[in-house]
Structures are given as structure tokens and as C-alpha cells.
Amino acid sequence: MLSVTGLVKRFESSGDTVRVFDGLSFSIAAGRSLALTGPSGSGKSTLLNILCGLESFDEGNVRLLEREVDGLPRDAWADLRRRHIGVVFQDSNLMPTMTLAENVRLRAGLAGRSTEGTGDWLERLGLAGLEQRYPDQVSGGQRQRAALAMVFAMEPELVLADEPTGSLDRQTAHTVADALFRWQREVNATLVLATHDLPLADRCDDGLDLAGGA
Numbered sequence: 001m002l003s004v005t006g007l008v009k010r011f012e013s014s015g016d017t018v019r020v021f022d023g024l025s026f027s028i029a030a031g032r033s034l035a036l037t038g039p040s041g042s043g044k045s046t047l048l049n050i051l052c053g054l055e056s057f058d059e060g061n062v063r064l065l066e067r068e069v070d071g072l073p074r075d076a077w078a079d080l081r082r083r084h085i086g087v088v089f090q091d092s093n094l095m096p097t098m099t100l101a102e103n104v105r106l107r108a109g110l111a112g113r114s115t116e117g118t119g120d121w122l123e124r125l126g127l128a129g130l131e132q133r134y135p136d137q138v139s140g141g142q143r144q145r146a147a148l149a150m151v152f153a154m155e156p157e158l159v160l161a162d163e164p165t166g167s168l169d170r171q172t173a174h175t176v177a178d179a180l181f182r183w184q185r186e187v188n189a190t191l192v193l194a195t196h197d198l199p200l201a202d203r204c205d206d207g208l209d210l211a212g213g214a
């Protein structure tokens with residue numbers, strides 16, 4: 001479902017070259033989960049951005065959803081993110097002028113999925129009662145959970161999540177992890193998540209520690 005071979009990624013900033021990946025290779029089969037771990041700056045977010053087309057890479061080969069991504073046009077990436085790749089990043093992409101329920105319905109509709117029962121996704125993530133609130137009327141952790149509800153509703157084959165429990169207390173983090181893995185099993189999605197939360201990483205099928213580069 002996803003394979004990365006010999007990935008090289010460099011950033012140039014103020015005359016310096018930061019080599020984030022120097023030949024990274026890994027693969028993940030459909031329906032499996034992979035935890036990306038490693039200290040701050042080891043490249044977790046960069047890798048997730050590469051896997052959804054928001055960041056370029058210098059060398060290597062990335063194959064996902066039966067496509068070679070090198071040279072994939074921008075609109076093809078946009079279509080992948082609309083229908084097939086669910087992205088949960090730290091700055092959630094909720095529409096500020098729509099309620100949480102409307103955001104979830106919009107996401108499902110754009111992916112061509114049913115918009116019935118979208119409230120159930122919010123409820124599973126502990127957001128019952130907040131459906132009619134606007135994003136600026138809820139907390140950062142609640143927005144992050146609403147972003148996850150949007151991904152559940154769009155039912156993508158691949159989910160990329162950056163610190164999905166990052167701003168949550170332990171109990172809520174546990175609820176969110178339960179909901180995430182339950183949903184993943186139900187739809188057989190493939191999951192790649194970056195986290196500093198080791199109990200969450202331990203719940204994934206496989207792990208990739210980016211410490212010290214690849």
C-alpha cells in the first residue's frame with residue numbers, strides 16, 4: 001500500500017543544508033498501522049508532509065495507493081487528499097464559518113461518502129453536545145478531535161496523523177486512541193502516525209524510529 005525507498009530530503013536555510021533523510025526505506029501493508037517516533041526535529045512531520053504531497057523530496061521513490069508519486073501533478077494530489085488520504089495535522093483544517101457537524105458533513109460529502117450519521121463520529125470522539133459549536137468556540141484538543149471525526153467520515157484508505165493525541169489529557173488520549181484503532185479495524189484503513197506518546201506508539205503494528213536520521 002505504501003513503500004518508500006532510498007528517500008533523501010534536504011532543506012536549505014540561510015546557507016546551511018539540513019539533511020533530514022539520507023536514504024530512508026520502509027513499507028507498510030494495507031490495513032496495518034505504523035508509528036513514527038523520534039526526537040523533535042527528526043523528521044516526523046516532514047515525512048508525513050511528503051506522504052500527502054505537501055512537501056517535495058530530493059531523491060528516492062515513494063509509492064502509495066498503487067501510484068508512483070514522483071511528478072504527480074498538484075491537482076492529482078488534491079484529489080488523493082479529498083478522497084483517499086485522510087490527514088490529521090496539528091493545525092486542523094476545519095472551516096471556521098461552519099459548525100463541527102457541518103465540517104464533518106462537508107468532508108464526507110467531498111469524499112463522496114454518506115453524510116448520514118456524521119454526529120456518531122463526533123460522539124465516538126467524546127464531542128457529543130458540541131456538534132453545533134463553531135471551531136473557535138471549542139478547545140484546541142476538541143478541534144483536533146473534530147478533525148479526526150472528519151477523517152473517519154471521509155473513510156480514506158490511508159490516514160496520516162501528526163500527534164493525534166498531542167494536546168489531550170491521558171484519559172481523553174485513551175478514548176481517542178480507542179476510537180482511532182476501532183475505526184481503523186472497521187474500515188481496514190492503513191494508518192501512519194507520528195507521536196511522542198509511547199503507549200500510543202505501542203498500540204501500532206509496527207514502529208519506525210527516525211532518531212538520528214535514516
Ligand SMILES: Nc1ncnc2c1ncn2[C@@H]1O[C@H](COP(=O)(O)OP(=O)(O)OP(=O)(O)O)[C@@H](O)[C@H]1O
Pocket residue numbers: 011012013018020038039040041042043044045046047
Ligand atoms: N521549511 C523548512 N526549512 C528548513 N528546515 C526545515 C523546514 N522544515 C523542517 N525543517 C527542519 O527539518 C528537520 C525535521 O523537522 P520536522 O518538523 O519534520 O521534525 P519532527 O520530528 O516532526 O519534530 P517535532 O517532534 O518537533 O514536531 C528539523 O531540523 C527542522 O528544523
